[in-house]
Amino acid sequence: MKPRIAIILGDPSGIGPELIARLLSSEGVCDKADILLIADRSVIEAGQQVAGLNYQLQSVDVKLDNWQKSEGIAWHETFAIDSRLIETGKVTEACGQYVLSTLDTALDFAKDNIVDAIVFAPFNKAAMHLAGLKHSDELHYIAEYLGLEQYICELNTLDNIWTSRVTSHIALKDVPANINRQRICEAVELIDRNLRHSGLTQPRIAVAALNPHAGDNGNFGTEEIDIIAPAVESLINKGFKVDGPWPSDTVFLKLVAGEIDAVVTMYHDQGQIALKLLGFDRGVTVQGGIPFPITTPAHGTAFDIAGTGTADAGAMTAAFNLACDMSANWRS
Numbered sequence: 501m502k503p504r505i506a507i508i509l510g511d512p513s514g515i516g517p518e519l520i521a522r523l524l525s526s527e528g529v530c531d532k533a534d535i536l537l538i539a540d541r542s543v544i545e546a547g548q549q550v551a552g553l554n555y556q557l558q559s560v561d562v563k564l565d566n567w568q569k570s571e572g573i574a575w576h577e578t579f580a581i582d583s584r585l586i587e588t589g590k591v592t593e594a595c596g597q598y599v600l601s602t603l604d605t606a607l608d609f610a611k612d613n614i615v616d617a618i619v620f621a622p623f624n625k626a627a628m629h630l631a632g633l634k635h636s637d638e639l640h641y642i643a644e645y646l647g648l649e650q651y652i653c654e655l656n657t658l659d660n661i662w663t664s665r666v667t668s669h670i671a672l673k674d675v676p677a678n679i680n681r682q683r684i685c686e687a688v689e690l691i692d693r694n695l696r697h698s699g700l701t702q703p704r705i706a707v708a709a710l711n712p713h714a715g716d717n718g719n720f721g722t723e724e725i726d727i728i729a730p731a732v733e734s735l736i737n738k739g740f741k742v743d744g745p746w747p748s749d750t751v752f753l754k755l756v757a758g759e760i761d762a763v764v765t766m767y768h769d770q771g772q773i774a775l776k777l778l779g780f781d782r783g784v785t786v787q788g789g790i791p792f793p794i795t796t797p798a799h800g801t802a803f804d805i806a807g808t809g810t811a812d813a814g815a816m817t818a819a820f821n822l823a824c825d826m827s828a829n830w831r832s
Contacts, residue, residue: 502531502532502533502534502568503532503533503534503616503617503823503824503827503828504533504534504536504568504614504615504616504617504827505533505534505535505536505615505616505617505618505619505820505823505824505827506536506538506606506609506610506614506615506617506618506619507520507523507524507535507536507537507538507618507619507620507621507820508537508538508539508599508602508603508605508606508618508619508620508621509537509539509543509544509547509602509620509621510599510620510621510622510623510796510801511595511596511598511599511621511622511623511624511627511801512543512546512581512586512595512598513586513587513588513589513590513591513592513595513624513627513801513803513806514589514621514622514624514800514801514802514803514806515621515622515801515802515805515806515811516547516620516621516622516801517543517544517546517547517548517550517621518547518550518551518806518809518811519547519621519622519797519811519813519816520537520539520544520547520621520816521544521547521548521550521551521553521554521555522551522553522811522813522816523813523816523817523820524537524555524573525551525553525554525555526813526817529820530572530573532820532821532824533820533823533824533827534567534568534574535573535574536560536562536567536574536575536576536609536614536615537557537573537574537575537576538576538578538602538605538606538609539575539576539577539578539602540577540578540579540580540581540583540598541577542581542583542586543581543583543586543598544557544575546583546586550807550808550809551809551811552809555572555573556571556572556573557572557573557574557575558570558571558572558573558574558575559575559576559577560574560575560576562574562576562609562614563614576605576609578601578602578605580597580598580601580602581594581595581597581598582594588806588807589803589804589806589807590803591624591626591627591630591803592627592630593627593630593631594631595624595627595631596624596626596627596628596629596630596631596632596633597631597632599623599624599627599628599631600628600631600632600633600641603620603638603641603642604645606618606620607642607645607646610792611646616792616793616827616830617792617793617794617795617823617824617826617827618792618793618794618795618823619794619795619796619819619820619823620794620795620796621796621797621816622796622797622799622800622801622802623638623796623801624800624801624803625637625638628641636668636669636670637654637668637669638787639652639653639654639787639788639789639790640652642787642790642794643789643790646790646791648789648790648791650789651683651686651687651690651789652690652787652788652789652790653665653668653686653687653690653788653789654668654785654786654787654788655690655691655694655785655786655787655788656771656772656775656783656784656785656786656798657698657783657784657786657822658775658778658779658782658783658784658798659779659782659818660761661755661756661761661762661775661778662691662694662695662761662762662763663691663762663763663764663765663771663772663774663775664687664688664690664691664762664763664764664765664771664788665687665764665765665766665767665768665770665771666678666679666683666684666687666764666765666766666767667679667683667766667767667768668767668768669768670767670768672767675710675766675767676710676723679710679723679727679728679766680727681727681730681731681734684707684727684728684731684732684764685731685734685735687764688705688707688731688735688740688742688764689735689740690788690789691703691705691762691764691788692705692740692762694786694788694826695761695762696829697793697826697829697830698822698825698826698829699825699828699829700761702741703741703761703762704741704742704759704760704761704762705740705741705742705743705760705761705762705763705764706742706743706744706746706751706754706755706760706762706763706764707728707731707732707742707743707744707745707746707763707764708744708745708746708747708748708751708763708764708765708766708770708771709723709724709728709744709745709746709747709748709766710723710724710728710745710766710767711723711724712747712749713747714745714746714747715745724745728744728745728766729744729745732744732745744764746763748765748766748770751763752774752778756778772798775798776798776799780798780799780815781799781812781814781815782814782815782818783797783798783799783815783818784796784797784798784815784818784819784822785797785798785819786822786826792827792830793822793823793826793827793830794823795819795820795822795823795826796819797815797816797818797819798815799815
């Protein structure tokens with residue numbers, strides 16, 4: 501059976517509706533999954549107009565209809581925004597409310613086993629905060645909405661290479677205090693589990709150092725000696741194929757060379773800069789620690805080009821393909 505994928509259009513002021521129009525108009529997309537689009541009609545039509553593309557829709561009631569048998573893209577219509585409140589390329593409370601409303605609907609469908617995975621076009625956190633988001637990012641919002649208490653972390657992937665991080669959306673000055681053995685072990689275990697979900701049988705994971713030259717034997721800091729190396733040793737003893745700490749200015753060379761499958765970094769930009777330089781238009785973010793796959797492009801809403809019809813759907817397509825692969829290999 502094909503995976504059942506819910507798709508939401510992201511912030512209507514950004515490039516999300518255009519990206520989804522390009523994705524859903526591409527050849528063979530419906531062969532890969534049964535797609536359920538969750539959106540307002542006006543947002544769909546705006547995206548189609550900007551992209552100059554159309555895709556066939558069939559309105560469904562997912563709780564009554566066998567929506568997977570739809571002709572074209574199954575569509576759950578929402579009424580979450582007045583189209584007059586959408587201002588292309590601008591942060592607005594209305595668009596933030598739209599994002600949260602459609603995300604809630606998709607999460608409810610996943611909880612109710614109506615869909616297997618969620619793919620969303622880029623959100624704008626500023627708009628979401630205007631709409632009442634109390635969390636640093638959508639991942640923590642999702643976790644609270646689902647009532648989750650386990651370790652969660654964004655994962656990033658580009659083609660066949662992956663990164664995770666021990667700390668995420670916090671100030672750089674707060675990073676050292678938030679690094680400990682438990683968090684390192686949780687980050688490695690989480691990315692190992694998600695790599696297996698994506699179809700890899702024995703992931704090879706490297707752990708990055710915090711300090712320059714991996715601390716240079718304690719000359720530039722002792723976190724590698726006191727925290728990171730002992731965490732790696734404990735993971736090896738548990739059977740994980742992991743090593744480190746590796747200097748962060750060389751560990752990605754191992755990743756690109758295919759010697760490893762993933763890098764666990766200590767802070768956000770340590771991995772994000774490397775991945776975005778390697779392929780900004782193909783990067784995908786995975787919401788790690790959620791009990792079903794949720795993926796999105798690693799880039800943002802691109803307000804500077806919104807409405808111009810020039811958005812590249814490469815990362816959007818990669819996010820969709822990864823959600824399909826993860827659904828097929830998923831183990832709770």
